[in-house]
Amino acid sequence: MDIGQPTLDQLRLFLTVADEGSFNGAARKLGRAISVVSYGITALEAQLGVNLFAREGSRKPVLTEAGKAMLAQARTVADDVDALLAGMRSFNQGLEAELGLAVDVMFPTNLVASVLREFQQEFPTVHLRLFVEALGAIDALVIEGAAELGIGGPELAARPELERIAIGQIAMIPVAAPGHPLARMGTIPPGEVRKHRQLVLTDRSHLTQGQDFSVFSPNTWRLGDLGARHALMREGIGWGNMPALAVEADIAAGRLVRLAVPEAPGMEYNFHALWRRDCPAGPARSWMLNALTERLAQCPDAKTARQPD
Incomplete structure (x- = not known):
């Protein structure tokens, strides 16, 4: 059986009646006459060929099985339209999409x-x-x-x-695991860091490809992920500069040690x-x-x- 296409207004009438539990409540909320609400629901039911509410006698309208099946979909349609209208209003007011x-x-x-x-x-x-x-x-x-x-x-x-x-x-500080040779030195002599693997954050863009920043050792591992570099440092695989905030818990727990590197004890x-x-x-x-x-x-x-x- 062919069914008609409900209007957005009819769907909103249906949702309001279901939410308020009565035609009177829906009419009050929408600021409409109860006859308009009743007619709108009747017209919607005629278009769809089903009864959405059981409302014999003076009983309050109760959703039928068809009404229950339609409720979630009708709400999704109304919500999507609301989001569309909100987006267009924002766009008209200069808000980016x-x-x-x-x-x-x-x-x-x-x-x-x-x-x-x-x-x-x-x-x-x-x-x-x-x-x-x-x-x-x-x-x-x-x-x-x-x-x-x-x-x-x-x-x-x-x-x-x-x-x-x-x-x-933010502050950047050189760190290494407690067992790393640099961490075990009381005083790190100038040039010593060049003998140890430095974990360096690599640039994945073409704009600065091949350039080095704050690199002191010829022995480097280059990683594009700060979390991976952090994990390798905690394993003692190398040393490197990290945001102080990112390693403060590790330093407090003894998982990492701040290094007094003469070439760069810290930087902004x-x-x-x-x-x-x-x-x-x-x-x-x-x-x-x-x-x-x-x-x-x-x-x-x-x-x-x-x-x-």
């Missing part, structure tokens, strides 16, 4: 996670794409248009197509926000930049640059 965010692996993960959770609540209609990369890969993602906002590390090379502002910095890792000059800022991008900058300012041991305008 989507936002690509590229974050340097050195940026504290817990800060990123908390900001992303708040972002989803603040901008539920904005589709967020997240990339976590290192060094020049952040610049590359922004230049190529995959990300509208990048949170990168130190400026490795001038990029005329990018705008860049400093947003803060500077973060920059970057975006394409031809890509104007929307509300979501501006909110994300401000939130990450403010959260970094609240981070222990971090230093913050000026707040962005």
